[in-house]
Amino acid sequence: MAALLHRLGLLAARRAKTVIAAWLAVLALAVTSFLAFGGQLTDQISLPDLETTRVTDRLADELPDVSGGSATAVLRTDDGEAFTDAQQDAVADLAEEVESVEAVDGVTDPFASAQDRQEQQDQLSDSRAEIEDSREEISGGREQIEQGREQLDQAQEELDAAIDGARQQGAYEAMQPQFAQQQEELDAQREELDSRAEELDSGAEELADGQDELARGEAMMDLASDVSMVADDGDVAVLSIGFTEAMAEVGMGDLSDVSDVLTAAEIEGVEVLPSGDLDMEMPALFGPTEAIGLMIAAVVLLVMLGTFVGAGLPLVNALIGVGIGVAGALSLSGFVEMMSVTPILGLMLGLAVGIDYALFILHRHRTQLKDGLELRESIALATGTAGNAVLFAGATVIIALLALNVTGIGFLGLMGSIGAACVAVAVLMAITMTPAVLSLVGRHILRRRERRSIGTRRRTPITAAMPTGRAALISVVAVLALAVMAIPVGSMRLGLPDASSDPAESTSYQAYTAMEEAFGEGRNGPLLTVADLPEGLDEAGAQEQQIAIGEALRADDQVAAAVPAAVDDDHEVAAFQVIPEKGPASEEVEQLVHDLRDGVLLDGSDVSDVELSVAGMTAANIDISEVIADALPLYLGLVVGLSLVLMVVVFRSLLLPVLATLGFVGSYAAGLGGVVAVFQWGWMQPVFGITEPGPILTFLPILTAGILFGLAMDYQLFTASGMREAYVHGASPKVAVRRGLHAGRSVVTAAALIMGSVFAGFIFTDDPMVKSIGLGLALGVLLDAFVVRLLLLPALLTLCGRAAWWLPRWLDRLLPDVDVEGAALERRALDADDDGRSPGSGGSAGPGGAGGSGGFGGSDGSDTDGGPQAPGAGPEADEERREPEYAGIPALTSSGSAARD
Structure with a gap:
């Protein structure tokens, strides 16, 4: 691959204008595609297989x-x-x-609605008054009937007495017709009273039914009055x-x-x-804060490279590359549902790695020019060596991002794919566009003083190792610092931001606070709760069940209101609007959703056998967060496993990959801890423009894990490969660590500062999702580069000594020889230079190659257990014998490999 990239770099240098024109044409095509096919972005996250989705689909059939x-x-x-x-x-x-x-x-x-409710309340009051009047009427009627019956009983007694008297006097037969008529009148009056009594009883039953219906209506109105x-x-x-x-x-x-x-x-x-559901203001792709981040990156480049041409080249490279990547991504938004943060993530990554990857090749080329190498040969060699490392480093980032697809979460996989595409464009730009532009600017990439002193530099090789005491102290302090910063992760709670986290001046935030002040914060996140009612209920029975369920729900401390919303025609399914006491992103509401689904709120009530399910945006956000949280361990395991395998292959060591992976875990946890402290705990709220603390963006841990893993691999290559190269060339293990660190530290420092400043530029945007991602990535990159790669790992490797490079012989035979740094290409360039130049005349470099690059983790010359061969044996011995002739060549290149500086 190094030889292929060498030819590619040489071709790009010779056809510079054609290469630049081709990339500009690709940019124009991407922008045209965006203008022609770009669609609407969204801030909503939807997943197909959620409980809320199933409940919503069911409601569409049963309660449309x-x-x-x-x-x-x-x-x-x-x-x-x-x-x-x-x-x-x-x-x-x-x-x-x-x-x-x-x-x-x-x-x-x-x-x-308020008027309708008042009219309903008035109707209930009127009905209550009518029922009371009817009750009084029935009571009065019954009293009258009772009085009538008493009078009839008295009249009957008088008639019976008269009949008895007539019989005693023998006049009964003569008076019988009169007595019969009187008896008929009394019986008719009694029948009339009985009929009136039956009417009153029927009226009383109707009144009781009406009273029950009224009671149900009043209970329903009472439940509804809470909202x-x-x-x-x-x-x-x-x-x-x-x-x-x-x-x-x-x-x-x-x-x-x-x-x-x-x-x-x-x-x-x-x-x-x-409200926030309707506030469709999409976050800007690029704003003032992002521009400040780029300006900081430009300052770092200017300080490191010393020329405006050199500082501007990586920036232009990155801007063109990110324009292609982001415009191309946006052109897909008309065909797939794309979150607004997706192209912003592509922008973040495209800018950061685009600048860094161009810098690695540019810095290598500058070093080679200062050592006297011919312009185009230097461009080709830088592309073949540093470009090969860039290709490998970019591939690790791309793989880590594409691996987000294994989570099975569509929008997250799309984010990873778009980010990977932007990184791929940055890599291609670095190995083609950068050589082309370097060819056009020629030796003006160097300062005037550097152009005057080409081929005259000499440096003294490093022969002393880091003191053991200092290494131990650095290790302890670094581990403690990472551990302390990671403490907040223990309380991390995942969720999706609600309107309370929006900027204070936004309409969504003002709507949220106005709703909270007027009605309580729970009104900002109602829950649609569905109850499965017992079978065989009539309308009244279903209504009684609704009331019982509503009152049982309302009795819970975390429920402000439970309003019956609807019941299906078969009286089998009822819907409620449950208003929590707390806001939608609170921990209490998350627990409330689980308690509703588990039936905890109905335990001990008359409706404890009723099954509840929950839908709505608030519940959907909770479900989404849990799905992503469940996918996080799988993805972290994949990332950690990939990290170990890659580093074992590249560095041919077991202990170093383990330490480097643990270092990544430490910097990742510490970065997340900083995000939790700021966004969830509320530390330094005014500084970061946070309106209210809340849960951590649900997909931030898994997204930052993929990105930071790839970048950590980059920095590990730019430091540990130089250590490995120095070791296999005969340096003692501890000296090799210091040489490799010295070789890679300036380029890693510059790269981390550039990447951190680009990410930090997104911290002060208005969108809370972009803000938290920017902080997580900026913290993670800076901690991994400065604390782990430049302090902790060198100190630990120094303490480990030769054990850091141990590898079982059987595994050494199985592993492929990955020439990440293009060491073979460099040796051929060295041999060719020796044939045409006298030693020390400023040509191509040796094992410190062209500025001290021995490459990235090459294993040439190591014996089967990973240790160095004895001096004087193998190809490395030839280079060791040459080393004094090139002792003046500096040991810092974009690839970060070590020379004898």
Whole structure:
């Protein structure tokens, strides 16, 4: 591969204008594709196999009226006074206008709703009064009937007495017709009283039924009264917007249409605030803070390279490459659902690695020019050696990002694929565009002083190792620092940001706070709860079940309201709107969702056998977070395993890969700890522009793990390969560590500062997701580079001595010989230079090659157990004999391998 890249670099140098024109044409094609095919980005995350998704699909079949998504807009008066009649009329007109949007199923006018509720309350009061009147009437009727029966009984007694008297006097037969008529009258009156009594009993039964129905109505009204659409002070109202589809299915264009209608509304004295579900303002791809990050990177480049040409070349390279990658990614947004953070992630990675990869080749080329190598041969050799290392390093980042697809989470896999594509473009740009531009700028890539002193540098080789005491102290301090920074990870809670984390000036945040102040924070995240009712219920029985369930739910301390929303025609399924006490991103709501599903809230009640399920955006976010959290161990295991295998192959050692992988785990945990301390604990909120602390972005740990792993591999290559090269060339293990560190530290320092500044530029954006990703990546990169790769690993390797490079003989025979640094190519260049030049005349370099690169972890000359051969044997011995002739060649190159400096 090194030879192929050598030819590619030479070709690019010879056809510089053609190569540059080709890349510009690719950029134009990518931008054109974006303009032609680009679609709408989204901030919503949807996964197909979630409990909330299954519940929503079920509701679409059984309760279609409540299956659609819903969103809100908060209306508040500017003066804090209650809405006037004119303002209420204007709100009604706005509701009609919003309802005209095609995707909207209906809009609830808060004041009409309040009026309807008051009318229902009045009707219930009237019904209660009517029932009381009817009860009094029935009671009075029964008293009258009782009095009538007493009178009839008395009349019957008098008639019976008269009949007995007539019989005694012998006049009964003469008076019998009269007695019979009187008896018939009494019997008729008694029948009439019995009929009236039956009517009263029937009325009493109807009254009891009406009273039961009234009681159920009052209980339902009591449950519903916990949720009001207008604040008690009358200065805040909620416009509820229902959609024909679930929120995950509603198109971003439709949501944007609704938001546009709301934000364009002009109601005198009233502020209209769309909620976070409707706030469709996408984060900007590039803004002032990102520009500051690039400026810092430019300053680092200028300090390191000393020329504006040298500092500008990696920046231009990265900008063109990231333009191709991001525009190409955005052109796919018309065909696949893409989150707004996806192209921003591509931008982050494209800028960071684009600058760094160009820098590695550029720095190698500069060093070779200063040592007297011919221009195009230097470009070709830098591309074949440092470019080969760039190719390998980029491949590790790409593999780590593509591995996100193994999680089975679609949007996360797409993020990884887009990021990998941007890194691939950066690699291709580095090995083609960079040689072309270097050919055009010629030796102006060097300072004037450097151009005057070409081939005259001499340096004294490093012969002393890091003192053991210092190595032990550095190890202890570094481990303690990482451990302390990682402490917050123990309390990390994953979730998706809600509107409370939006910028304070955003309408979504103002809507959230206005809702919280007027109605309680739980109104910002209602839960749609579905109950499976017992079989065979009639309408009254189903209503009684709804009331019992609602009252049992409301009795829980974490539930502010439980409002019956609907029941199906078969009286088998009922839906409730459950309003939590806390906000949607709180730990209490997460526990509440689990308790609802587990039936904890119904335990001990008359409806304990009812099964509950939960849907809605809040529950969906909790489900998504849990799915991603479950995938994190698998992905971390894959990343750690890949890290070990790659480093064993490259460095031909067992202990070094283990230490390097543990170092990655340490820097990764410490970086996450910093994110938790800032975003979840709320440390330094004003500095980072955080409005309210909350859970950590649900996919941040798994996303940063892939990215930081790839970058950690980069830095490990740029330091440990130089150590390995010095060791196999005969240096003692401890001296080899110091030589390799000296060889790679400046380029790793510059690369980490550049990458950290690019990532840090995204920390101060308004979007909370981008902000947290930027902080996680910036912290992770800086900690891994400066604490792990430049301090901890060299110190530990010094303490380990020869054991750091031990490898079983059988494994050494099985492992492929990976010439990552292009050492063979460099040796051929050295031999060719020896044939044409006298030693010391400034040509191509030896084992410290062209500025001290021995390459990345080559194993040429090592014996079967990974140790060095005895001096004087093998090809390395030839190079060792040459070494004094090249002792003046500096030991720092973009590949980070060690020479005898």
